[in-house]
Amino acid sequence: HNGSLDPLLCTPWEGAYYPVAQRDLLASQIPSVKKKFPRHTPYSNATVTDIFSEKDLLSGICLDAQTLETQWFENVISPSKGMGRGELHFIVHKLPLETQMAPVYRILAADFTGDGKTDLLTIGNDYGADIETYRQDASNGCLLAGDGKGGFKFVPNWSAGFWAPEEARDMSAIRLQTGKNVLILNSNNSPIRTFLLKWRQ
Incomplete structure (x- = not known):
């Protein structure tokens, strides 16, 4: 309600994405959730596509976290194949x-x-x-x-x-x-x- 963007954390399962937030917490930010899912059981089985319309999902920003590890990145330059400089890239270290x-x-x-x-x-x-x-x-x-x-x-x-x-x-x-x-x-x-x-x- 404050105009800021709030992330909706989801977890993948068998090809679908499920919200991590419980029904009451999500409904406190999006009141329509309580109307669409008046009981907890249907919500517990609902995917993101069940909760939100295609229009809502397309207008949102979807980011996919590949890892939650703390890492450091090594900045390296690969050898040049010609007379120019080599290609700049990073090596990830856990x-x-x-x-x-x-x-x-x-x-x-x-x-x-x-x-x-x-x-x-x-x-x-x-x-x-x-x-x-x-x-x-x-x-x-x-x-x-x-x-x-x-x-x-x-x-x-x-x-x-x-x-x-x-x-x-x-x-x-x-x-x-x-x-x-x-x-x-x-x-x-x-x-x-x-x-x-x-x-x-």
Whole structure:
């Protein structure tokens, strides 16, 4: 009712798309749903094409999520077949399992382990999810040690000295004269915190 676009999350099943939202939640945004489906049982079996007209579907924007993984993209140039420059393309790399536990909102790239190789630090979590998806808060933040070849390995939080279980949104790193990295962490509805990362073999 506020004029903004709201996504309708759907899931595929046997060639059709079914809404994830329960009837009452969808009807609170689209009152005609309650009239078309006065009972919950018919709605539970309804596909998107049963709920919306062809005109409605054609006027909407349909986006298809192929993956929900947290990934990083390597920008590479393939060898040229002639005298010109090679073709620019991306190689997709999946980050370790520990980064897939919750949404990632910020990734910081720096040498946190002091070995001269680029590492990654991730933060995230989402408390604002609706009742259909629940809270997504299983992440405590992740330090990923880089091998210098594009691979990353999770460093346990107790070893990294980093713990961010909040709804973290942003962070910045400041390198001290000692070579240590001080991290400033900003989270929703939480005080700003700082961390001194420690690396233990």
